[in-house]
Amino acid sequence: MLIDSPSHGAPQRCAVLGDPIAHSLSPVLHRAGYAELGLDWTYEAVQVPSGGLSAFLEHDSGWRGLSLTMPLKREVLELGDELTDRARAAGAANTVVLDGGRLLLDNTDLPGAVAAVRERFSGPVDEVSVIGSGATAASIGLALCELGARTVRVLSRDEGRAAATIEVIASHASAPAVTWRDLSAVTSEVVLPGDAVVSTIPAEAQGVALVEACRSTSLVFEALYDPWPTPLAAAALARGQALVSGLDLLVHQAALQFELFTGQVAPVAVMRSAGETALAARAQA
Incomplete structure (x- = not known):
């Protein structure tokens, strides 16, 4: 994907x-x-509901870059002029x-x-369970296949709604075995x-049953960062399981976005520190 980098001093608008x-x-x-880089840029948070992208x-095309979260990651595919291979593979942007x-x-x-995984965990990820069936679940499932996963279990409450995520993960070049499991049937x-x-x-x-069901894995990847810690994250910390947090994921994906938007190397440590400070302030509020 070839992108013209904006001039260093030109103000630009970005948003999530x-x-x-x-x-x-x-x-x-x-x-x-x-x-940190002295850029006269702005970045906002804008509420855009499903179907509204x-x-x-x-209405407003004066943006340089947009970060998308739930529920827009799949909706945007119909609007784009060019997709990277990884956006096409994940079925989401x-x-x-x-x-x-x-x-x-x-x-x-x-x-x-x-x-994010390799920052926190160096062990194997041959067999994994992915709880949830949205675009983020599909992307992380693919990421684990990149790291060696060959057996992937998708747990959700609706098999039909999980079909797209299962299809995405199963399409990985390694041809992983991907199955669905009813999340509501998980007991302690x-x-x-x-x-x-x-x-x-x-x-x-x-719930308690789900948290207990996750007790034996070496790695827990909690995609949320607020509230923190979640029940799964708290249990992982107590058990000594390796833990990848939603902030870890956010920092690494945001750094890549930053570079795509600005054409400059992201100050990752500064961005992470800002996120940690903000989360600590929320916890004390």
Whole structure:
């Protein structure tokens, strides 16, 4: 994907879009990066509901870059002019670069998840369970296949709604074996086998039975960062399991977005520190 980099001093507008969006730490991370590099750029959080992305883009096209979160990552595919291979493979895009009137789509969740896992865990991930069936679950599932997963179990409450995610993960070049399991059938007597478990579901959906079922894996990947810790994350910390947090994922994928938007190397440490400070402030509020 070839993108013209904006001139260093030219002010540019960027934003994260989704619904809900008030909780997003993306503005904190990106703004910290702009400040560190002396860029006169802005980054907002804008609520855009499902079905509203096309109208949003038609109403206001004066953006340089857009980060997308739930529920827009799949919706945007119909609007883009160019997709990277990884956005096409994931069946979702979390990044839009507006370049000369064209919408260029990418998925930084996938490489961001790979980097986040290897930052925290060096062991094998041959067999994994992915809880949830949205676009983020598909991207992290693909990322684990990149890291060696050959058996992937997708757990959700609706097999039909999980079909797209299962199809995406199964399409990986390694031809992993991907199956579905009813999340509502998980009890505290169940033990999810394998090396890693990924959760992309809300904290309030992480009941005692599910937390207990995740007790034997070496790695827990909790895609949320607020509230923190989630029940799964708290249990992983108590058990001594390796833990990848939603902030880890957010930082790595945001750094890649930052570079696509600005054409400059992201100050990752500064962005991470800003995110940690903001989360600590929320916890004390």
